[in-house]
Amino acid sequence: GLMGYDPAFLNTANCKSAITYIDGDKGILEYRGYPIEQLAEKSSFLEVAYLLINGALPTPKELEQFTHLVTHHTYVHENIKAFMDGFRYDAHPMSMLASTVAALSSFYPDAKSIKDEQSRSIQITRLIAKMPTIAAFSFRHSMGLPYIYPDNDLSYVANFLAMIRRIGTATYKAHPTLEHALDVLFILHADHEQNCSTTSVRTVGSSEVDPYSAVSAGIGALYGPLHGGANEAVLRMLREIGHISKIPEFIKSVKSGEGEKKLMGFGHRVYKSYDPRAKVIKRVADEVFEVTGKNPLLDIALELERIALQDEYFVKRKLYPNVDFYSGLIYEAMGFPVEMFPVLFAIPRTVGWCAQWEEMVKDPEQKIARPRQVFVGSKRRDYIPMDKRT
Ligand code: CMC
Secondary structure, three states: OOOOOOHHHOOOOOOOOOOEEEEOOOOEEEEOOEEHHHHHHHOOHHHHHHHHHHOOOOOHHHHHHHHHHHHOOOOOOHHHHHHHHOOOOOOOHHHHHHHHHHHHHHHOHHHHOOOOHHHHHHHHHHHHHHHHHHHHHHHHHHHOOOOOOOOOOOOHHHHHHHHHHOOOOOOOOOOHHHHHHHHHHHHHOOOOOOOHHHHHHHHHHOOOOOHHHHHHHHHHHHOOOOOOOHHHHHHHHHHHHOOHHHHHHHHHHHHOOOOOOOOOOEOOOOOOOOOHHHHHHHHHHHHHHHHHOOOOOHHHHHHHHHHHOOOHHHHHOOOOEOOHHHHHHHHHHOOOOHHHHHHHHHHHHHHHHHHHHHHHHHOOOOOOOOOOOOOOOOOOOOOOOHHHOO
């Protein structure tokens, strides 16, 4: 029969969704109808998480209950710790995160009951709650430092920062500006409709596997340099450029590379104008740098953006800075090594993955994902015995 050929689904809607709206030409991003700029300014990450998952802003009581639930599921089974100890000393924390989240499915066999609303709700709570713990453990492991258990008296972000930073038994108090900045970054990264990792979660989840296995596939997708690895690549690129004077030469090499070499942190499949998240991030960066001191790579980034936005190559292709262009600079100023950047993306995106996974599970039109292909291989031919082959 007639079949559409649409590699990488550039032109195919894979689902109906009521969660996130993007207008790529106008640079609009909305969660459940609320503009990202308003959420970033007025809301908090757990409130946004509630919104994305439940479809409406919580009442004060609902937010309190949700916060209580998430806060009291932050601990992981001691054997998860032992599992993580098995990784090589130099294991990439993102690889540890993907494997450990997949391993969670063996700790919660009840997660297989995906048609049961209550079971779904508890798995989603566990995923959102345990992600910072596993992320922090993966960081501590890679640094050769002892794991720090969650502190349920702290906020979601402050607890994460404490598990990352605490030395010995001294309490770690995150700087309020940095705590707020990370909370805003988490809001900006919470969902982004049918991106590569979310599509992976939906695809794997469509087989009706448990959500830990599905989310682990999403983490795998997010590990790639074209997706969640982009902010790490931006920093490596800025370091490689090294000095403002080297920018024109670098831009020239990108343009002559025939798509081989890219300006990392630029361009987006959907946004053909300025990424609205990048605008918010630029403001957050200013606040963070006031506390941490300016990241010396910022000047290179600003000048690179200025030159690229005037260059015909980038203008013609509608290539603008995306969310990752400045986020890495902030993470680095906050003391995170580049290996942690995709992990810092995965923590908040877990909310989007869970919201999208549950929406898919509840959708009566959803079937197992099973695309077709355009076959371009050999026509039928007969087997040739080994001794007849030359
Ligand atoms: N630098 C230089 N040229 C570029 C870039 C770039 N960053 N991005 C796209 N182009 C060129 C590309 O070579 C092509 O040129 P031509 O028409 O001459 O062949 C044209 O622009 C269209 O690009 P495309 O590859 O068809 O666009 P796409 O929608 O397939 O790719 C993208 C989107 C984000 C993968 C790509 O822009 C890219 O690789 N950017 C750099 C990596 C990056 O910053 N990724 C983060 C994305 S945002 C956060 C996230 O979702 O994880």
